[in-house]
Amino acid sequence: MHLSEVAWPDVRDLDTDLAVLPVGSTEQHGPHAPLGTDRLTAEAVAAAGVAAYREATGVDVPVAPAIPVGIAAEHRAFDGTLWVSPDTFRSYVRETVASLAHHGFDRVVLVNGHGGNTDALRELTGEISRFDASYAVAFTWFDAVDSDLPMGHGGARETAVLRHIRPDLVDEDRAETASEGASDNWGEWVAGVNLAHDSDAFTDNGVVGDPTEGTAADGERLVDDAAAALCELLAAVAGRDR
Template sequence: MYFAELTSPEVDSLRSGSRTPVLLLPVGAVEPHGPHAPLGTDPLISQGMCERAARRLDGDPEVRALILPALPYGVTQFARGFAGGVHIAAETLFALVTDVCRALAEQGLDRVVIVNNHFEPEHVATLRRAAESVGAAYLDLVRRRNAERLTDEFRSGSCHAGRYETSLVLADRPDLVDTAAMRELPAVPVDLPSAMRAGQSDFRDMGMNAAYCGAPAEATAAEGAETFETLTTMLVETIRAKAKGAC
């Protein structure tokens, strides 16, 4: 399922095979996710979605999904002042994504789906612009039609390293969550979209003094597994649409 594990002749054969190849590009950011969750939470979720979608489509007669090496760095300035954040400029992200997509398109592999789980506005806007520029599909989870299929906490906007994201990490890599610290964390209700619209761009200004919001103490691996099922269904729908040229 991993593009970079194929040989050059195997990639060459993708173009003449009976199954339409769709390449998945996991994207995220390296940034603080509270005192309990890993810096790489966002790309971990994106990678988990891609792996589950590729497995679900394994053996599909029409579509072959392959996972490109992830782009783990993103536009992440809201967490400045906390240790561990690695910010890249929007134009750097734009260039990385478009260069990768164009390099693939030059080889006849022009069906790419961008899979992102870092929702800082400038990061999302950059990925939308990049996808439009190169004709890639972008599974935009913050669009209302998609967000409505996810959990209550996600829809509330109070979900950075909270119950929603922490549950997903527990379902995929429980060894990376400090569950003792997680259980002691009080809920921090912050409407991130409203705060962003009001011009706030710093976690501490939003009341996120420990770089999280929501209710991480309520996170469970079971909820994470269920959410992954929903996310995977959404991604498979996007893959099939891209294979047919519908997006």
């Protein structure tokens, strides 16, 4: 159940203390893919995960509207990228989780689509679980799946998922040049240190990896695998002794 699409009595009648909060970003994903990629993929995995959980348990878990802007200053050289400070991000997510707890949803899984949010979410869910009324964990979908498709950035894995969930937003005419101008690796590594704080230092067009790889069928498999992992996580969070 998506909170934006139901009325309050429908929420009151839910019989669960679980909730899912997708967390995205609005940032460049190369010349071929939408700025909203990380939100769109997080929302798709969240929806598929709660559908799988409903099928397995009969329990309907509410999905909150996605957080659309995250920690993405590293992409600011590319037009349209938006970001907030880590402090603002953590506060906004924390208070959103607290408002879910106010309605009895005090076991919250954050479904994240952006690598730049990961460290802050790990730290934040620890804080929430220790000091607030909720127990929270963060699930980053691309870390939860085994795939031959490399992650990259706007590369094979994300583009495959987009080809499955929103093919209308992938500019296939630009995929070839996106691939040609891409970098092979994230960062500029010396002695185990990434010298580059910003993505434009190592990729001219914003892409890492090869967006010509990764079919819609690959994307469907990735979403299914991520949904299965999220379903397993929801069951564990629901049954966990606090």
